Amino acid sequence: MIRLHDVELSGNCYKVRLFAALAGIPLERCPVDLAAGEHRTPQFLALNPWAQVPVLVDGDLVLRDSQAILVYLASRHGDPGWWPDDAASQGRIVQWLSASAGEIQSGPASARLVEKFGYDLDKADALRRSARLLERVDAHLACHEWLELGRPTIADCAVFPYVAWAHEGSVDLKPFPAVRAWIARVQSLPGFLSAPGIQHAHDRAGDGHCSLQIKSKTEP
Amino acid sequence: MIRLHDVELSGNCYKVRLFAALAGIPLERCPVDLAAGEHRTPQFLALNPWAQVPVLVDGDLVLRDSQAILVYLASRHGDPGWWPDDAASQGRIVQWLSASAGEIQSGPASARLVEKFGYDLDKADALRRSARLLERVDAHLACHEWLELGRPTIADCAVFPYVAWAHEGSVDLKPFPAVRAWIARVQSLPGFLSAPGIQHAHDRAGDGHCSLQIKSKTEP
Numbered sequence: 466m467i468r469l470h471d472v473e474l475s476g477n478c479y480k481v482r483l484f485a486a487l488a489g490i491p492l493e494r495c496p497v498d499l500a501a502g503e504h505r506t507p508q509f510l511a512l513n514p515w516a517q518v519p520v521l522v523d524g525d526l527v528l529r530d531s532q533a534i535l536v537y538l539a540s541r542h543g544d545p546g547w548w549p550d551d552a553a554s555q556g557r558i559v560q561w562l563s564a565s566a567g568e569i570q571s572g573p574a575s576a577r578l579v580e581k582f583g584y585d586l587d588k589a590d591a592l593r594r595s596a597r598l599l600e601r602v603d604a605h606l607a608c609h610e611w612l613e614l615g616r617p618t619i620a621d622c623a624v625f626p627y628v629a630w631a632h633e634g635s636v637d638l639k640p641f642p643a644v645r646a647w648i649a650r651v652q653s654l655p656g657f658l659s660a661p662g663i664q665h666a667h668d669r670a671g672d673g674h675c676s677l678q679i680k681s682k683t684e685p
Numbered sequence: 686m687i688r689l690h691d692v693e694l695s696g697n698c699y700k701v702r703l704f705a706a707l708a709g710i711p712l713e714r715c716p717v718d719l720a721a722g723e724h725r726t727p728q729f730l731a732l733n734p735w736a737q738v739p740v741l742v743d744g745d746l747v748l749r750d751s752q753a754i755l756v757y758l759a760s761r762h763g764d765p766g767w768w769p770d771d772a773a774s775q776g777r778i779v780q781w782l783s784a785s786a787g788e789i790q791s792g793p794a795s796a797r798l799v800e801k802f803g804y805d806l807d808k809a810d811a812l813r814r815s816a817r818l819l820e821r822v823d824a825h826l827a828c829h830e831w832l833e834l835g836r837p838t839i840a841d842c843a844v845f846p847y848v849a850w851a852h853e854g855s856v857d858l859k860p861f862p863a864v865r866a867w868i869a870r871v872q873s874l875p876g877f878l879s880a881p882g883i884q885h886a887h888d889r890a891g892d893g894h895c896s897l898q899i900k901s902k903t904e905p
Contacts, residue, residue: 515821526773530780537776550770553746556757560750562779563786570787587807601735 466493467542469534470512470520474581476574476626477531478519479660480565484535484622486658488543532562535619547619557613561620565627568598574627576634595636599644602628606643610650617654625651629663686713687762689754690732690740694801696794696846697751698739699880700785704755704842706878708763752782755839767839777833781840785847788818794847796854815856819864822848826863830870837874845871849883 469485469492471478485492497503497518504516513520513529520527521534523541528534539548548558572594578584579591602624605612612620629648631638638645649666651657659665689705689712691698705712717723717738724736733740733749740747741754743761748754759768768778792814798804799811822844825832832840849868851858858865869886871877879885 514824526776528776528780530783532783533776533779536779537772540775541772552757552761555760556746556748556753559753559756559782560748562783563750563752566783566787567790571791587810590807604734 466491467538468493468495468522470495470497470509470518470522472497472499472518474661475518476577476630477517479626480531480623481519481521481534481538482660483625483658484538484543484547484619487617487622487654487656488539488547489656490538490542530566532566532623535562535623539619546614546616547622549614554614554618558618558620561612562623564598564602565623568594569624569627572598572627573631573634573636576636577627577630578634580634591634592636595631595634599628599631599636599638599641603641603643606647611647617651621647621651626660630660632664633662686711687758688713688715688742690715690717690729690738690742692717692719692738694881695738696797696850697737699846700751700843701739701741701754701758702880703845703878704758704763704767704839707837707842707874707876708759708767709876710758710762750786752786752843755782755843759839766834766836767842769834774834774838778838778840781832782843784818784822785843788814789844789847792818792847793851793854793856796856797847797850798854800854811854812856815851815854819848819851819856819858819861823861823863826867831867837871841867841871846880850880852884853882 467490469478469481471482471494473496482492482494484490497509499518503509504518510516512522512527515529517529519531519534520529521537523537526537528537536548540550549555572591575584575586575591576588576595579586579588609615611617612624625648628644629651652659652666687710689698689701691702691714693716702712702714704710717729719738723729724738730736732742732747735749737749739751739754740749741757743757746757748757756768760770769775792811795804795806795811796808796815799806799808829835831837832844845868848864849871858868872879872886
């Protein structure tokens with residue numbers, strides 16, 4: 466069994482849980498108690514000296530970093546559509562894995578760390594970065610159904626959590642209808658797994674631009 | 686010919702030039718004049734709406750993001766050793782691509798943006814992040830000759846530029862002998878390409894721990 470050292474409210478962990486659920490890959494979840502400092506125990510540091518979640522253990526392989534785990538799981542255990550083996554597809558997807566580790570981490574993920582968990586980070590800076598990022602993602606999604614390749618890939622799984630949790634960092638998604646429509650599309654994928662605080666598509670409705678693209682699961 | 690839209694002093698561009706030189710992949714460099722705002726012209730934004738360098742153009746494919754470009758070039762045009770096609774190797778390497786887009790960007794790259802280019806970023810924060818990152822990388826390199834797989838991979842190319850340029854952000858590498866020894870090993874790879882301000886291994890000598898592992902290019 467593949468083990469995921471996991472924190473329920475961590476967006477980086479949620480990326481992995483979401484992908485595993487969508488791809489039908491069973492994971493054994495091992496909760497890590499950050500409040501109790503479990504990520505700084507010798508046992509945990511032996512797994513990940515960076516003292517971060519998630520960590521994946523599959524046989525002898527131990528991987529830190531959510532993007533690395535997505536690539537490994539998709540390549541080893543997933544349908545090839547999530548992470549095709551051709552150079553152009555991998556390059557296109559990695560553009561979004563980098564955004565996830567970079568602009569999303571320093572934008573909406575950081576805003577949420579301040580707002581929800583009281584981290585001592587520059588909130589105004591995180592909000593500025595969030596707005597710039599979301600403008601770019603919205604412009605891209607205005608003419609793409611999925612982030613790359615015209616279908617769901619690990620790029621969507623990497624970007625979804627902190628964007629769908631943006632409101633928990635006081636980042637308003639109202640100006641970004643294409644982002645909201647994409648969130649709804651991800652939520653309607655077979656096997657979609659939610660997380661505490663993720664709003665359902667119908668909670669976001671009331672915007673013509675957006676609702677046009679939302680298909681209710683109960684519609685024919 | 687593969688075209689790289691490129692800025693000489695950008696570490697993200699240097700990652701690509703370095704890898705292409707080591708892997709023997711010819712690139713046509715198209716300089717982008719950031720000072721003149723060339724990255725905000727309609728022509729450039731049509732290539733990359735994110736208004737960032739580098740951008741790679743190979744036939745019909747246009748890629749932004751240095752990590753994405755490394756993955757694409759290695760997969761399409763490089764020897765398989767740089768980016769093997771098995772899941773575990775790709776996962777191990779992506780750990781460092783994420784660090785390059787995340788912790789390195791918000792650490793030594795940001796410190797250099799403030800110090801060398803006058804960016805309005807929080808320098809103290811960048812220095813704290815740099816120290817934490819370099820401690821982790823140093824501990825890893827103290828028992829690994831290369832970042833992953835026991836040989837040079839695109840992980841080393843992604844991490845090298847901003848770490849080797851750390852001094853330009855007033856980040857001191859003296860406390861990190863394993864990092865300095867690794868810098869020297871990268872510099873002694875066949876085909877290594879330098880960049881303005883990158884110090885040579887012999888300029889860094891004088892540390893026993895480090896010099897033990899440095900092999901001069903002129904030694905037998």
